[in-house]
Amino acid sequence: MKRIKNITTLAVAALMVSMGSVMTSCQENFLDVVPTDRVSDASILSDSVLFESYILNRYMGTRLTDKEAEGTNPGFGRGFEYAMWSSLTDESIYNNDDNTWLIQRGQIAPENTGIAGTFWGRSYRSIREINYALANVDKVPMSEGKKSQLRGEMQFIRAFRYHDLIRNYGKVVLLGDKVYEISDDLTADELFQRSDIKTAIDYAVAQLDEAAALLPASNDNNWKLGRATKGAAMALKARLLLYGASPLYNAATWQQAAAASKAVMDLNKYTLYTGGYRNLFLTNDNPEIIFSRIYAQGARHVTLEIANGPNSYNAWGGNVPVQNLVDDYEMMDGTKITETGTSYDPTQPYKNRDPRFYETILYNGAPYRGSTIETFTPGGKDSKDGPSNWNTSKTGYYLKKFMNDALPIDNPWDIAGTQTWIYFRYAEILLSYAEAQNEAVGPDASVYAAVNAVRQRTGVAMPALKTGLTQAQMREKIRNERRIELAFEEHRYYDVRRWKIADRTENVPAYGIEIGKAGNAFTYTKKEALTGKSFAEKQYWLPIPRAEIQASNNKLEQNPGY
Template sequence: MKKIFIYTVGALLIVGNFGCKKFLNQVPDDRLTFDQVYEKKNTIDRALANIYATIPSQTEDRFPSQAGNIGPWTAASDEADYTLPNFTEVVNSGAWDATRGEVNYHWQNFYRGIQSASAFMANVSKCTDCNIGGIDFINRYYNEARALRAIYYYHLVRQYGPVVLLGNDPIASDAPLEAISKPRNSMDECIDYIVSELDATIAGLPATPQSAEDYGHINGSVAEAYKIKALLTAARPLFNGNPDYANLRNQDGKQLISQTASAAKWTRLATAAKAFLNNPNYASYTLYTVSTTPAGVPNTAFNRAFIATRDVMLATWNAEIIFARTGDATNYQYSVTPNHLGAPDPDKGGSFLSASQQVVDAFFTVNGLSIQDDPSYTASGTSAYQAPDQNDQNASRSISNMYVNREPRFYTNITYSGRRWINPQSSIITSFEFTGNAGKSNISNNDYTKTGYTPRKHLGVSGRTTGRPTFSVIRLAEIYLDYIEALQESNPSDPDILIYLNRIRSRAGIPLYGNGGIAVPSDMRGAIRKERRVELAFELDRYFYTREWKIAETTDTQIRGLNITQNAPAFFTPVVTENRVFQKKHYLWPIPNGEVQKVPVIVQNTGW
């Protein structure tokens, strides 16, 4: 039985210096036996932390499918591109298959996390000092591990589709092959298992963090939020009656993805989301807003919206954050900081995560309209304009009209040429023009933007070398958007659609739909889609949205940006910066070839 715990216990085994054969024949005092790991709360805490380590780390976006268990989600969507070569380049060219190590990387990591969680659950009851101050940590930690196991299955299914459910008991590392040779479960079975496991944990967890030590742990609200995410994936067209997977069957003929579209899946999602929003135990969650602006910034509604939409990602564990993770943000912040010529290190980065023209154009105008619907918008020419940054007051300058009078979230998300740099102590005006201070002509390597933009969201305001405590994983605005998407597909006349959509727009500082604002859109699905795109920009949502809605064949075929080989005015002419390959098989990742060879009853995904 002890052999099954190699993943959980491995990080806890501390090996000393071996000086002689006599020493090698001893059991070192500082090396924990398996039973000792589960005797005391302090070592159980470390074992549980090891299970949490499987949660993908947004901070490692620069090294997709190589570090932090994070995939190529940002730059393999139509939001962005990387100048720095990495796995996203392979994905976007279509030059990947089931033999790639990156394909195997996530499969193995999530199944290791699942095995570690099962092993932990089977043994946490051995703890002798886990009842502290009346808190039953055995029960709490058991349910945290159980929820994490379900969450890792969720990550697997949205990436690979239906997977193999291993069962609730840990599998011995020396188990015979026939004992682990299981075929894939159906998508509906996977989702039902994930949901039932998350539901089962809620009663054994605090509803929300009860103390500072609880932040970052799974609680009832986090489990319910992941349940909503799983139901959303199940309801969208990729897995809900998709004829493209008619032939995706196990060897015994079992259909893995239902061929009948079910409206009940949307209703189930809407019910779960509404239950979350109406749960009095979660009443402390609210959209993050500010009542005043920083010193020197006029206290206008526009400026308050800018500060709120910026700082919801920066203010640690604010009232909107349901779940967040810590991590070293050095790599991420370097990626989005422009390579300002001659600037000090805090204000000089790589600028190689490049925001697309598509996402720039997706943001509304200050009038709450799409750029193509607002007669006041023009992409040509320049105007004197002042961005809402704290260090940019009373200093309007001539910038492209593409960036004039846009909504507050635009200024939260995008660094463009003519924008003052984010550091309040800096006087740098970023220029991505060819000979600008962050332009391609001054850079001999890959540290430049392909598109003439870099993302600004998530970036701390004190320079790229300043650490930040957390990255948001799930926040309340996402639950709102999940809810209204479900209502639109199941009960489009429900008044909650406008109520919750307008709450997001109100916090964003743009006019509301109806009620004396702007006209209620005739295409409400399109309006919800657009609101989600800008509200959750650069939050690892867009990649999965375009795939689960089966629109990636349209959205993910190219990246557009500015002409970085020119100075103004030619620089501001949008061009295609990258053509991409997207085929139907790319909606799902392939099952790793090694797994299919090892367990032949696992059938490969369609097209691979």
């Protein structure tokens, strides 16, 4: 018998469609032809270069659904391929649906998971692939130092997959180091027993502690590979413990979460980027990035500029910010637009706002590619009166964050889309520390220092928080700071759930703005950009896809309410 596997994506069969997957076997007879796109186990385990390539490809994953990482394998998160994760929240809506509206409208079901149905299958497939490599790494002819580093990378990748499972489904099945084969009893109850959240987080954290001890402090000249480092493992641990301490999880303490973030800060390796908020996301190598995915020029994948740009530029107007988010940007003097004494002028709603607003959202009158955004009617070129009007924003806004104006919109293939996708950056660590420390002991000086460092960084320069805030007041400030600083970076979806406020934030209509023009005067009228937005209690967790439940012979427990 001879096993074969694809270096890029391990050839697997189904256990819960993906979970206990194994390689295909074939009879050694005259029909046994070696595929040209696959490499045998023996080749991988006898060649250190092939084995390391196998590990590097575990940072990616197979494409499991339509419009997911077109032309290349998706990474840990959806990143910015078509609909972003922000378009399942009160940050944006996806103009052309792409299986997002059903989630926004509370219609997600085990039989219809929209764009949210691949985490279970992809994660367990990856975990099985890592377990295989860990079980066989000692057979590979390479130095012990190299093996040690690869073990650290594998433990990091496996922990990241569990982190994705935990934050989406809550209770998960822990497989340990077991490599399941088709010959195993794949109907055993233990294979479908979901551990409680605390047990799962404790397991992943222990894996990350081991990984951090094995991983290098930096990748030196190999940073473009986006490989894990000690800081990446510690940052993932900090995020997991922050989630664990949150009300939805109740599986760790705020003291643990604060200590984990502080440990990353104490590395004295990472700093806030000082080249401007917008440039942070356009600079592939900067001191704020802890762990990222580098997109390769020449690889066929959807590019931000055409996917999200305004309709008059022949772009698709994809993930369009909602008024709900716009209203939460403070004024430059630090006041909210709704509070007494604010400097907000409703006749000039985009004047004197938090500088990050201008680097994140394209609004009527915003400068863009040598011209000006015009979402007003009648006649605005970026409104329904403009060209390519089927891509007109339903909210009156377009996305600016992440996009590089130097890259082409027309015919961008193999040229554009080169921006880094950042999984962990130092600003997240500072805000996580501030949140955990505030919950643990109240708003002490270190909490103020962490939040103010983010607010007053070069290129942002918002005023420091007022002194004398209560713990509750500081909590709201930190939550809003995360909303603004980390907008569109796949945090909001998980933040409102772990805080257990999604029943409030996601039951509010997704608003947009209608801008009328008469002469040189504008009028601003709030509108409902997406009808039927709704959130039910069960949506704090995703449903496990029905196919996974059926593949377990109904032994796998579904999440409540589904």
